[in-house]
Amino acid sequence: MFGTATPLERGLIIIGFLCLLVLPFVITNPYHIHTATMIVYFAFMAASWNFVCGYLGQLSLGHSVFSGVAGYVTVLMFTQLGISPWIGMLFGGLLAAVLSVAIGSLTFRLKGPYFTLTTIAFAEIMRIWFENTDNFIGIPLKGSEGLVVPLVGDSWWAFQFNDKTPYYYIALGLLLMIVLATIMLEKSKLGYYLKAIRGDQDGAEALGINPTKYSLIALSISAFFTGIGGAFFAQFFRYINPERNMGIDMSIDMAIMAIIGGQGTVLGPILGAFILHPIAEITRTTLGGSFLGLHLVIYGTVLALTVLYFPQGIIVPLRRILARISGRAKK
Template structure:
C-alpha cells in the first residue's frame, strides 16, 4: 500500500520539477536580455518604463518576503519605502552624505520601525493585521504631510523634498542618462530574488511556511511565531526601504502622498498576490503583468479617470482569485512542464 503513494509522488514531483526548471531557464534568458536591453534600445521613455517595471518587481518581492511566506496581508508597507527615501534625501541635502549610505541607514531605520510596529500587532490575524498596517502607515503619512520642521530638519510637509543636482557620479547616485539607474534596479531585483530563493530553503523559510499553514500547530512544535515573523518583517522592511531610496534618487523628488500613500502599498500587495505570493518568481511575474498596465492607464487615461488602474487591478484580482488562486506563476510552471515533457517524448 505504501508503494502506491510513493509511486504517485515520484510521478508528480518530476513534472513539477520540470516546470520549475523550464521557468528558470526562461527567466535566465529574460535576465540576459535585460542586461543587454540598454545596448539595443536607446529610447528614454522605454528605458524609464522598464525601470519602473523593475522597481515594482523589486517592491513586490520585498513585500513577499514576509507577507507572502507568512500569509499576513500588509497594506502599510509604503511607510518603509517612505522612511528609506526621506532618510537618503535628508542625509544628502543636510549632511552631504552619499545616498548609498543613506540607503543603508534608511533600511536600518525601517527595520527598527517594523519591529516596533510588528511586536504588538503580530498576534493579530487576517483582516485585523491588514487594517492595523493601513492605520499605522496613514498616521505616519499624515504626520509627515503636516510637519515642516523636526529637530531643525525641514521636511516641507506635503510639498515634498527635491534632490538637488550636485554632480554626475556613482558616489552621488546621479547620472546623465537612465542607463545606470536601469542597471542598479536590475541588480537589486536579482539580489532580492536570490535572497528569496535562499530564504525559502533556509530554516527561516521552513518555519514561515509552517506558520502560514497552521500557526497553532507550528507553535506546538516549538516554533516561535512572533520571533520568526518579526525577523521576516524586519528583513522585508529593510529591503523595501532600499527600493524607496532608489525611487527618490531616480525621480529626484519625494513626497508623502506618492512615497507613503496607501496606493503604493496596494500596488506591492496586488502584484505579489496576482503573480503568486509565497513563491520566488511570482512577484516578478505579477509586476511584469500589472506595472505596464498601470503605466499605460496613468499615461493615457489618468487625466480623465484618476485611479482607473486600481479598478483594473481589482478586476484582475477577482479573476485571479476565481480562476488562478495560486497566481500567474502556477500556470507558467505547468506550461513549462508540458513543453519539456513534449520535447522529451519526441
C-alpha cells in the same frame, strides 16, 4: 538554485534575465529605459513585500511607510549632512527595519484582516504626521511639500546620473539581490518556519517555533529591502513627498502585483509587476486620460479573477502550461 523548477523554466528564467541585462543596448530611447526601470523597480518592491507577506500569509497594506521613511532618511542625510545616498540608503533601510520591528511586535499577534487594518492605520498615522510636520527636533521634514534632492550632476557618489542606464542597472541589481535573498529564504530554516507558521500557527508554536520572533525577522528584512527601494525611488525622481511615498496607493500596488503574480514564490511577484505595470503604462499612454481610471478597473478585475480562479497567483497555471510543454517535448 530554482527549487522545483523544470529545465525549461530554468532556461526561460536565464533567457529572461539575459534579456533584461542587455536591454539598454537594444533600446536606446531614454523614455523606454525609464519605463523598464520602473517595471524592474516595481518588481523589486513587490518581491520585497512578498518576502514577509507572501511567505507568512499576512497581508500588509502599510508597506509604503518603510519606503517613505527610508527615502526621507536618505535624502535628509544627503542634504543635511552631506552623506552619500549609498550610505544613507543603508541607514534608511536599517531605520525601516527597526520601525518594522516596533510595528510588527505590536501587530503580529493580530491575524488576517485585523493585521491588514492595523498596517493601514500605522501607515496612515505616519503619512499624516509627516504631511503636517515641518520640523521635527530640528530636522526639516518640510511637511507635505516634500523634499528635493539638489542636482549635483553625473556622480556615482551622489547617486545621480544624467543618463537613465545606470539607474536601470541599479534597479536590476536590487532585483537580483531580492531574488537571491528569496531563494536563500526558501532554503533556510527561516523559510520553513515561516511556512509552518503560515500553515498552522499553534502547531508551529507547539513545535517550539516562536512565531513572533521569526515573523519579525522576516518583516525586518522585508522592510529593509522596501526601504532600499524607497531610497532608490527618491534618488531616481530626486523628489519625495509623503502622499506618494507613504500613501496607501503604493502599498496597494506592491501587494496587488505580488498577489496576482503569485505570493510565496520567488518569481511570482516579479511576474505580477511585469504584467501589471505595462498595463498601467499602456492604458495611460494610449488613452491619455480619455478613459479615466480604466487601468484600475482592469487591475481590480484581474485581482478579483485571480483570487477566484488562481488563488496562488497566475504563476501556477503558467508553470502548469510550461510543464505540459516540456512534458510533450520529452515524449
